[in-house]
Amino acid sequence: MTKALFVLLALGWLVFAFSGYVVGRDVLFVNGSSVTYFFLRLDNGTLIPLVEPPPAYLVGTGERVEAELVYTEVGVGARVLAPREPTQAIPRQPVSGPLLVTLVAAKLADVSAEPYNMSYVHDVLFGPFPSMRHFWEYMLGGAVIIRPYYIHWRWLTLPRTGAQYCNTSSAFGSITIDVLNALYNTAGVRLPDRSYLVIVLNAPPPCYSSAAGIGTVGFGVFAATYGTVRVAVTQYYHYADWLTREPDVTVFVHEFGHNLGLLHPGTLANEYDNVWDAVGGSGVFVRLSSWLGTTRYYIPRGLSLPHLYYLGVGQFVGSGAGSWLVGPRSGVYLSASDGVYTVEYKCGGVYEQFLDWCGVVVHRVSSSASGRWVFFHTVLNVTGRFVSPVNFLDVGQSAWVAGQRVSVLWRNSTHARVVVGLPTLADVVGANATFVVGSRAATIDSVAAVYARTVFSPTATFTLPVFQLGISNSRTLFNPLFAYLDDEQWQTQVRYYVDSAGTRRLYPVRYLGVVVSVGGPLANSLTRALNPPDRPGAGGLPFYYDTAAGGIRDARTGQVWRSRAAVVAVVPNGSRVYVLVWGIDGEDTRRAARWLAECVPPRAYAVVINTTDFRVLASWPSGFEGASVCPGAVYTAAAVVGANAASIDAVGAAMAAGGLGLLDSEVVFDRLPPYVFSVGGPLANSFTRLYNPPDRPGFGGLPFYYSTSRGGIVDGRTGALLCTSNCFVVAKLVDRGKAVVLAWGIGGHDTRAATAYLYHHGRSLLDSRSNVARVVSWSYLSQDGYRYGLNFTTLATWP
Amino acid sequence: MAVVVALVVAAVWLVSAPLESTPHTQQPPQTTDTTTQQTNTTPQQPVEVTWRGYIYARVVDFVDPTSGQMIGGYTEWFFGFGNGTTVRLDFTNATFRLRDHFLVYYMSEERPVYVRGVWNGTVLKALEIYD
Numbered sequence: 063m064t065k066a067l068f069v070l071l072a073l074g075w076l077v078f079a080f081s082g083y084v085v086g087r088d089v090l091f092v093n094g095s096s097v098t099y100f101f102l103r104l105d106n107g108t109l110i111p112l113v114e115p116p117p118a119y120l121v122g123t124g125e126r127v128e129a130e131l132v133y134t135e136v137g138v139g140a141r142v143l144a145p146r147e148p149t150q151a152i153p154r155q156p157v158s159g160p161l162l163v164t165l166v167a168a169k170l171a172d173v174s175a176e177p178y179n180m181s182y183v184h185d186v187l188f189g190p191f192p193s194m195r196h197f198w199e200y201m202l203g204g205a206v207i208i209r210p211y212y213i214h215w216r217w218l219t220l221p222r223t224g225a226q227y228c229n230t231s232s233a234f235g236s237i238t239i240d241v242l243n244a245l246y247n248t249a250g251v252r253l254p255d256r257s258y259l260v261i262v263l264n265a266p267p268p269c270y271s272s273a274a275g276i277g278t279v280g281f282g283v284f285a286a287t288y289g290t291v292r293v294a295v296t297q298y299y300h301y302a303d304w305l306t307r308e309p310d311v312t313v314f315v316h317e318f319g320h321n322l323g324l325l326h327p328g329t330l331a332n333e334y335d336n337v338w339d340a341v342g343g344s345g346v347f348v349r350l351s352s353w354l355g356t357t358r359y360y361i362p363r364g365l366s367l368p369h370l371y372y373l374g375v376g377q378f379v380g381s382g383a384g385s386w387l388v389g390p391r392s393g394v395y396l397s398a399s400d401g402v403y404t405v406e407y408k409c410g411g412v413y414e415q416f417l418d419w420c421g422v423v424v425h426r427v428s429s430s431a432s433g434r435w436v437f438f439h440t441v442l443n444v445t446g447r448f449v450s451p452v453n454f455l456d457v458g459q460s461a462w463v464a465g466q467r468v469s470v471l472w473r474n475s476t477h478a479r480v481v482v483g484l485p486t487l488a489d490v491v492g493a494n495a496t497f498v499v500g501s502r503a504a505t506i507d508s509v510a511a512v513y514a515r516t517v518f519s520p521t522a523t524f525t526l527p528v529f530q531l532g533i534s535n536s537r538t539l540f541n542p543l544f545a546y547l548d549d550e551q552w553q554t555q556v557r558y559y560v561d562s563a564g565t566r567r568l569y570p571v572r573y574l575g576v577v578v579s580v581g582g583p584l585a586n587s588l589t590r591a592l593n594p595p596d597r598p599g600a601g602g603l604p605f606y607y608d609t610a611a612g613g614i615r616d617a618r619t620g621q622v623w624r625s626r627a628a629v630v631a632v633v634p635n636g637s638r639v640y641v642l643v644w645g646i647d648g649e650d651t652r653r654a655a656r657w658l659a660e661c662v663p664p665r666a667y668a669v670v671i672n673t674t675d676f677r678v679l680a681s682w683p684s685g686f687e688g689a690s691v692c693p694g695a696v697y698t699a700a701a702v703v704g705a706n707a708a709s710i711d712a713v714g715a716a717m718a719a720g721g722l723g724l725l726d727s728e729v730v731f732d733r734l735p736p737y738v739f740s741v742g743g744p745l746a747n748s749f750t751r752l753y754n755p756p757d758r759p760g761f762g763g764l765p766f767y768y769s770t771s772r773g774g775i776v777d778g779r780t781g782a783l784l785c786t787s788n789c790f791v792v793a794k795l796v797d798r799g800k801a802v803v804l805a806w807g808i809g810g811h812d813t814r815a816a817t818a819y820l821y822h823h824g825r826s827l828l829d830s831r832s833n834v835a836r837v838v839s840w841s842y843l844s845q846d847g848y849r850y851g852l853n854f855t856t857l858a859t860w861p
Numbered sequence: 862m863a864v865v866v867a868l869v870v871a872a873v874w875l876v877s878a879p880l881e882s883t884p885h886t887q888q889p890p891q892t893t894d895t896t897t898q899q900t901n902t903t904p905q906q907p908v909e910v911t912w913r914g915y916i917y918a919r920v921v922d923f924v925d926p927t928s929g930q931m932i933g934g935y936t937e938w939f940f941g942f943g944n945g946t947t948v949r950l951d952f953t954n955a956t957f958r959l960r961d962h963f964l965v966y967y968m969s970e971e972r973p974v975y976v977r978g979v980w981n982g983t984v985l986k987a988l989e990i991y992d
Contacts, residue, residue, distance in 0.1 A: 153961070278917070285945040313924070334933065344931065433938070
């Protein structure tokens with residue numbers, strides 16, 4: 063029996079990615095001896111004994127390892143698998159140490175202009191940020207030092223005209239040789255073997271018109287008068303007069319990338335289409351401080367992981383299925399028949415800060431023998447002329463890569479959590495999330511979102527809606543929302559790309575983060591779309607509401623639960639990950655969210671739970687049935703919503719706080735946690751009415767109240783009508799040792815705006831030790847017909 | 862006498878061995894200016910050759926002079942003999958039989974390749990590249 067159970071367990075585990083962390087426990091005996099036990103700690107805290115000692119360097123480091131289950135005479139154990147070596151299909155030729163660079167500014171014999179002074183050229187090449195030197199030293203993590211070997215501090219006049227160079231078999235080669243010879247003849251300089259030569263020309267020769275730069279890929283051999291020289295050469299051409307004011311750092315960085323061996327990593331269709339990699343060909347104008355005051359630079363925005371790996375600094379934290387934390391210069395790779403796919407997160411970093419968005423991007427490294435070998439992979443299948451700016455995964459987004467689901471569940475400014483394979487309930491805990499409730503749902507359904515919010519991190523990311531392609535200075539946060547009604551049309555990101563016809567187009571993103579859809583298919587249209595009644599849901603989800611039977615049915619077994627049951631499911635669909643939380647009735651929905659908040663979810667895609675005792679009645683896939691592990695939760699906050707309020711009031715509650723989700727009729731003051739958010743106005747929420755009744759000042763002299771006769775918010779100190787629409791009251795009142803925070807507006811959208819204000823700007827109010835209140839007007843921010851944020855103006859404050 | 866004959870036979874064999882053939886045996890480029898410089902030879906009757914040498918590349922990048930955005934470009938490939946002499950290389954229709962990733966070869970002076978192809982005095986059209 064025991065063996066069978068273990069085998070079943072093993073089979074269940076093996077269905078999923080099996081990875082965790084190696085931990086050790088040392089037991090010291092009284093006789094002075096000791097024994098050390100090693101375990102594999104899973105994400106949910108489960109410890110599985112290791113059947114053999116792991117490599118010492120893995121113990122207690124927090125480095126994720128992969129393991130396999132091993133059946134032994136004494137039970138099931140785990141064996142750590144050797145870290146996978148990055149595939150040989152990704153070549154690697156590390157570069158390190160000093161790279162010697164010679165800089166020459168040269169004039170064609172027939173062009174007298176000297177468009178730059180040498181300080182300008184020197185700074186673009188060797189100066190502090192932003193410069194070619196800084197970029198490569200920074201990107202390569204200090205592995206290289208770019209040192210000026212020789213700088214020719216005056217313009218060198220070449221012996222031939224542009225046309226004459228073009229009449230040679232290679233203008234590039236002839237210019238290079240003339241420069242090499244001139245350096246030797248005029249300054250006695252011989253370039254060291256395997257050094258770098260940057261030639262800044264005052265104009266492109268006619269045969270290179272409209273060229274900005276040419277770079278050798280790696281080193282070439284040039285026959286100077288004093289012998290052959292093996293150097294990597296960049297030629298930079300003065301291609302536009304604005305360059306004298308606005309240095310094009312990108313071209314210098316780009317050509318030096320070629321010198322280091324890199325080729326264009328754009329899309330399959332356009333090798334220059336990659337905003338995430340300097341050698342991809344795209345930069346951005348940024349006005350930065352400089353010794354001239356401010357200077358508008360054209361700078362690159364990072365380097366892709368295959369290139370970083372090739373140059374010796376990129377790393378892979380793992381490969382294949384699993385939950386991976388990727389950060390700067392690290393990622394995951396997936397092997398496929400057409401090459402190796404790399405998954406990385408671009409956000410933190412001196413140059414990455416100028417990306418329009420933070421995101422997880424995918425490249426394909428081709429093993430086929432041809433020129434280009436790194437290709438930007440279009441994960442969202444948006445094709446066109448210039449699509450790399452939109453083809454990335456932000457939190458909550460998911461795409462098929464090399465036959466596997468790749469989902470981004472969480473991110474901060476430096477790291478992202480990437481799940482390869484179908485994400486499970488255990489994986490989504492802690493994810494960045496957006497909450498959606500049915501507009502026609504009962505409030506008790508909706509207030510479940512407050513519980514759900516304790517499990518997730520709200521998604522409030524930087525957005526950049528007002529954006530001219532290629533011109534941006536910084537990311538901006540416009541007070542975005544993260545809780546919505548199911549019927550709202552809201553866009554949290556509006557990305558831009560250029561289609562095949564050359565037209566600039568929008569790629570709007572409706573939600574950010576894992577979308578937690580609360581409420582059943584009859585109350586929430588988003589839930590209904592993914593998990594419709596009377597048939598299995600998206601991706602084969604076997605649990606659905608059977609309208610004829612009046613309960614939740616398991617399509618695999620036919621079993622039906624008619625009361626005290628709820629579904630909690632992870633559903634990747636299209637390019638997004640959803641979490642569905644719904645019960646047979648509203649209270650079951652709230653209990654399901656509470657289960658999510660207080661229990662350890664299994665590594666299943668979906669479960670049906672008993673909402674009374676939290677037992678798992680059925681799981682998908684099977685094998686996780688039984689009692690839940692529920693450590694419980696200590697709630698520091700509660701959100702109270704009127705039992706008969708509009709659903710959007712409850713949406714606001716989820717914006718305001720994660721914690722206990724209560725109806726006003728359920729409040730027992732002494733059992734409330736220290737922070738109580740009362741959401742909704744005095745006519746909709748009796749708890750709010752206790753503190754802020756209509757038509758008269760409220761608790762502690764709170765002067766702002768709703769005037770039923772005047773239809774707006776009145777300042778009781780002056781009698782002035784402050785506003786009748788698009789405004790709200792936020793207040794913090796201290797009552798018997800608890801902080802009662804009121805958030806209510808004229809209507810439901812005003813109430814939600816009040817809670818958004820608390821989230822984004824409420825810190826000073828919430829930190830106050832005495833009673834405070836504000837009346838704030840607000841409006842939606844919109845562009846191209848899409849709402850993307852909120853604008854606030856304070857109308858009155860108290861005291 | 863037999864020794865002399867043997868030496869002569871050996872010498873003939875060495876000269877005629879396809880993998881060891883030198884440019885001079887098969888109408889090579891006549892200039893030796895630079896590695897990345899196209900040789901200035903007159904077109905000649907195409908001849909199949911097998912040369913041992915190195916692969917080089919350089920990239921020409923074009924920009925929109927108004928926006929600064931790179932809008933195109935091309936990569937030029939060269940075959941070099943290691944002595945400063947190079948010829949343009951076209952491997953569009955070539956079959957690759959290399960043990961490592963292609964870029965290992967064009968990034969390394971230590972990784973020569975054999976190119977079997979058609980030399981027309983201007984471009985070496987590779988049929989097969991192997992090591």
